[in-house]
Amino acid sequence: MAVPPARADGAPARRRRGPYAKSAERRQAIVNAAFEVFATRGFRSGSFREVAERVGMSQTSLLHYFPSKEELLIAVLASRDGVEPVLDPDVLSGLAPDDERIPAVRFADLITTQARANQEVPGVIQLYAVLSGEGVTDDHPGRAYFTERFAGLRADYAADLERLRDLGLLRKGVDPAVAAATIVALWDGIQLQWLYDADAVDMSRALRDYLALILPTSPH
Amino acid sequence: MAVPPARADGAPARRRRGPYAKSAERRQAIVNAAFEVFATRGFRSGSFREVAERVGMSQTSLLHYFPSKEELLIAVLASRDGVEPVLDPDVLSGLAPDDERIPAVRFADLITTQARANQEVPGVIQLYAVLSGEGVTDDHPGRAYFTERFAGLRADYAADLERLRDLGLLRKGVDPAVAAATIVALWDGIQLQWLYDADAVDMSRALRDYLALILPTSPH
Numbered sequence: 001m002a003v004p005p006a007r008a009d010g011a012p013a014r015r016r017r018g019p020y021a022k023s024a025e026r027r028q029a030i031v032n033a034a035f036e037v038f039a040t041r042g043f044r045s046g047s048f049r050e051v052a053e054r055v056g057m058s059q060t061s062l063l064h065y066f067p068s069k070e071e072l073l074i075a076v077l078a079s080r081d082g083v084e085p086v087l088d089p090d091v092l093s094g095l096a097p098d099d100e101r102i103p104a105v106r107f108a109d110l111i112t113t114q115a116r117a118n119q120e121v122p123g124v125i126q127l128y129a130v131l132s133g134e135g136v137t138d139d140h141p142g143r144a145y146f147t148e149r150f151a152g153l154r155a156d157y158a159a160d161l162e163r164l165r166d167l168g169l170l171r172k173g174v175d176p177a178v179a180a181a182t183i184v185a186l187w188d189g190i191q192l193q194w195l196y197d198a199d200a201v202d203m204s205r206a207l208r209d210y211l212a213l214i215l216p217t218s219p220h
Numbered sequence: 221m222a223v224p225p226a227r228a229d230g231a232p233a234r235r236r237r238g239p240y241a242k243s244a245e246r247r248q249a250i251v252n253a254a255f256e257v258f259a260t261r262g263f264r265s266g267s268f269r270e271v272a273e274r275v276g277m278s279q280t281s282l283l284h285y286f287p288s289k290e291e292l293l294i295a296v297l298a299s300r301d302g303v304e305p306v307l308d309p310d311v312l313s314g315l316a317p318d319d320e321r322i323p324a325v326r327f328a329d330l331i332t333t334q335a336r337a338n339q340e341v342p343g344v345i346q347l348y349a350v351l352s353g354e355g356v357t358d359d360h361p362g363r364a365y366f367t368e369r370f371a372g373l374r375a376d377y378a379a380d381l382e383r384l385r386d387l388g389l390l391r392k393g394v395d396p397a398v399a400a401a402t403i404v405a406l407w408d409g410i411q412l413q414w415l416y417d418a419d420a421v422d423m424s425r426a427l428r429d430y431l432a433l434i435l436p437t438s439p440h
Contacts, residue, residue, distance in 0.1 A: 044357060081242075126286040126356050133353020136346050136415040137264060154413075154420070167276045174222050182422050185409025192408055193374075193401060196367045200374070201401050211400050213391075213433045 022154070024028045027065050028054050031079050034072050039123040048072075070131070070141045077128055078145065085113040104169040108211040115187065115204040122165055123197075125191055164215065174214045177219055228322065247285050249275050259343040263293060263350070290351070290361045297348055298365065305333040324389040326358050327380055328431040334423040342418075345411055352408070374400045384435065394434045406430055 033054040037046040048069060052062045064070035078089060091109045095102060118125050135142035157180035164170045170179075193201045248322035253274040257266040268289060286292040297322035311329045315322060335382045338345050384390045388400075408428060413421045 014291070050435050129353045129356045131353070132412060133349045136349045136412070143416070150413050150416055151420060174433075175429065178426055181410060181413060181424050182406060182430060185413060185426060186406045187409065188401060188412055189405025189407065189409035190401060192352060192356070193405060194362070196370055198236070198372060202398070205396055206402050206405065208393065209404060210430075213394075 031075050035076050074142045074145050085117045088138050104215040112204040112208050151183050170213050251299050255296050263347045294365050296364045305337045312409040324435040332428050335427050373404050379417050391434050391436050401435050
């Protein structure tokens with residue numbers, strides 16, 4: 001997802017200040033505060049009260065925006081979906097500007113860079129693991145979010161892999177839709193193992209090795 | 221894991237009937253009853269009371285064996301770890317008895333057959349997803365179980381893949397330890413997506429395609 005547009009002086013673009021915009025800003029402030037509280041204190045011990053205090057709001061007002069802790073936690077996760085990682089500037093350094101492998105290298109680098117970035121926010125990854133597990137139950141407030149998130153990720157990666165296939169960069173016989181679901185699955189699963197034993201698994205290595213298998217021209 | 225030895229007449233082998241054996245049998249009866257209750261009623265609505273009734277035991281006695289619902293649920297999952305799937309008898313039908321690819325075909329078939337079998341017990345898979353997600357939190361009774369389970373699975377698959385590498389059946393450049401963690405991760409992750417939208421993903425296809433990439437001589 002795109003980041004908000006910025007002006008030349010680096011300040012955020014001016015937004016319409018109607019009631020909706022104000023409410024959206026307040027909502028974003030709550031999500032930011034919740035991220036800080038849950039990332040530092042853990043999401044089990046972090047409380048609504050702390051989040052409310054941090055944004056200078058009563059708990060009753062906070063409940064107007066987020067009726068349950070689960071819904072606030074899911075909003076924290078959803079806000080992370082829009083964050084694009086900073087790509088490694090060196091990743092293309094060995095390639096000519098017109099090297100035909102560049103799209104495959106960029107695709108693989110975006111994923112492995114994001115996986116490395118996730119290691120810096122273990123509280124968020126833990127939150128993701130717990131909620132995505134709990135969300136499979138029928139009545140969980142996160143069920144719709146995760147169902148849509150998975151469908152969206154699969155569609156995005158499948159479209160990327162179809163483009164790479166059309167450029168002749170996808171290994172012959174690899175199905176873009178299956179590989180898209182596999183990337184998402186491998187990523188979730190290796191993060192889960194990492195949360196249980198961080199020293200035992202190398203998240204970005206596992207992803208890089210799989211991507212090297214399906215995009216064999218990549219130098220990874 | 222091995223199944224209990226059976227006598228020629230099909231009855232289970234005779235066991236020593238000491239107090240420990242009796243206690244272990246009672247424990248197993250509870251786990252079996254809990255499996256039935258949680259698989260049919262769902263593990264949120266299935267209760268200790270129902271499990272106790274089914275084994276003709278008071279709830280207090282049941283708490284002696286399993287002090288919390290989580291511990292009982294984890295015992296249900298652990299009991300499933302020992303179940304080996306029935307292998308497809310046709311999987312080797314196209315191969316000569318001395319075909320050198322047989323160990324790779326068997327390895328891949330064991331995994332994809334188990335994945336298909338899991339689709340028949342969605343309640344157990346849901347239970348696994350919820351508990352393995354919750355278990356990442358420090359104080360969860362499942363943390364030790366899942367940490368050991370993941371380490372054991374990675375070690376087992378890595379040993380299998382090293383043997384396949386020594387037989388020349390593993391793709392050159394594939395690291396057995398990384399591939400072992402990847403199989404477990406992909407499996408967990410694709411099951412999670414399947415729980416959210418069973419029509420959108422094909423679990424055994426995703427596993428089969430990955431195994432075909434790392435074991436390229438496999439006819440899959």
